[in-house]
Amino acid sequence: MDLTNKIAIVTGGGQGIGKGICEILSKNGAIVIVTDINLDSAKLVSNKISSKNSNSTAYQLDVTKNIDTFSVTKEIFEQFGKIDILVNNAGIVAAPNWEEAQKLTEEDWDLTYQVNLRGLAKMTESTIRYMKDARYGKIINIASVAGRIGGTFHPPYSATKAGVINYTQSMSVILAKFNININTICPGHVWTELAHRTSMNQKIAEGEQHNSLRKVFENNVKTWVPLKREQQPRDIGYLAAFLASDYSKNITGQAINIDGGIYMN
Numbered sequence: 083m084d085l086t087n088k089i090a091i092v093t094g095g096g097q098g099i100g101k102g103i104c105e106i107l108s109k110n111g112a113i114v115i116v117t118d119i120n121l122d123s124a125k126l127v128s129n130k131i132s133s134k135n136s137n138s139t140a141y142q143l144d145v146t147k148n149i150d151t152f153s154v155t156k157e158i159f160e161q162f163g164k165i166d167i168l169v170n171n172a173g174i175v176a177a178p179n180w181e182e183a184q185k186l187t188e189e190d191w192d193l194t195y196q197v198n199l200r201g202l203a204k205m206t207e208s209t210i211r212y213m214k215d216a217r218y219g220k221i222i223n224i225a226s227v228a229g230r231i232g233g234t235f236h237p238p239y240s241a242t243k244a245g246v247i248n249y250t251q252s253m254s255v256i257l258a259k260f261n262i263n264i265n266t267i268c269p270g271h272v273w274t275e276l277a278h279r280t281s282m283n284q285k286i287a288e289g290e291q292h293n294s295l296r297k298v299f300e301n302n303v304k305t306w307v308p309l310k311r312e313q314q315p316r317d318i319g320y321l322a323a324f325l326a327s328d329y330s331k332n333i334t335g336q337a338i339n340i341d342g343g344i345y346m347n
């Protein structure tokens with residue numbers, strides 16, 4: 083994939099899947115702007131990729147704050163003269179008691195919505211003003227297979243991820259006339275801090291049946307994934323690079339699973 087000199091912003095790029103996406107975009111030549119609510123982790127990723135691959139820089143950016151999304155995208159545009167690619171990756175599971183929906187608090191619901199859906203839309207709104215003028219842009223939203231079908235996992239998480247899939251569809255129609263492609267990736271099981279935290283909750287819910295969090299995760303992969311292997315952050319990065327490239331210029335409004343075959347739609 084040739085992303086040489088493309089300017090790519092990744093949210094939540096400081097660790098996990100976001101870090102994997104930054105690395106793969108950068109290996110394909112993009113100049114990656116690693117953003118995260120945690121500046122230190124964003125800097126670590128950005129330093130690593132600029133020493134190995136292409137130029138990179140880090141910004142602190144909380145996707146729930148208009149002031150951040152608006153001013154950081156403005157600064158990036160002023161520095162580079164364009165924004166070609168936006169990967170909306172930042173996402174959270176905001177409650178300890180995911181197994182019992184009635185224990186979810188008002189704050190759990192609000193924060194999950196503010197980060198996973200409204201924050202993603204804020205970043206999109208802040209970036210498309212530059213893409214529209216350029217008549218060019220690639221937006222990649224990270225949802226989840228949890229957004230494909232409801233279940234016990236975490237109702238607000240699943241609902242916001244379903245919202246991301248639907249938001250992407252609406253925006254694809256609105257943005258088509260500006261030559262902006264927008265698509266969603268739905269990852270399955272990726273061993274990150276988020277997966278670690280949700281395995282912890284599951285372990286508590288199951289009354290300590292498993293002796294390690296990694297075992298809970300491995301058990302889920304064995305039970306649910308037809309290909310019987312977990313997904314890696316770089317797997318999400320490979321599809322993000324394709325969707326950011328001109329090889330995918332006729333793909334928009336789609337949601338694509340990377341889950342080892344769990345879901346077929």
Ligand SMILES: NC(=O)c1ccc[n+]([C@@H]2O[C@H](COP(=O)([O-])OP(=O)(O)OC[C@H]3O[C@@H](n4cnc5c(N)ncnc54)[C@H](O)[C@@H]3O)[C@@H](O)[C@H]2O)c1
Pocket residue numbers: 093094095096097098099100117118119120123143144145146171172173174197201224225226227268269270271272273274275276277
């Ligand atoms: N790990 C999985 O199995 C899995 C599966 C499906 C979907 N996802 C999705 O992939 C994305 C990345 O998840 P992950 O597993 O790498 O999680 P993670 O917790 O390892 O990383 C999330 C990153 O987002 C950052 N972040 C959190 N709140 C933020 C905010 N308000 N503004 C900006 N950055 C913020 C964190 O600092 C962190 O660097 C999320 O959208 C998640 O829902 C993950």
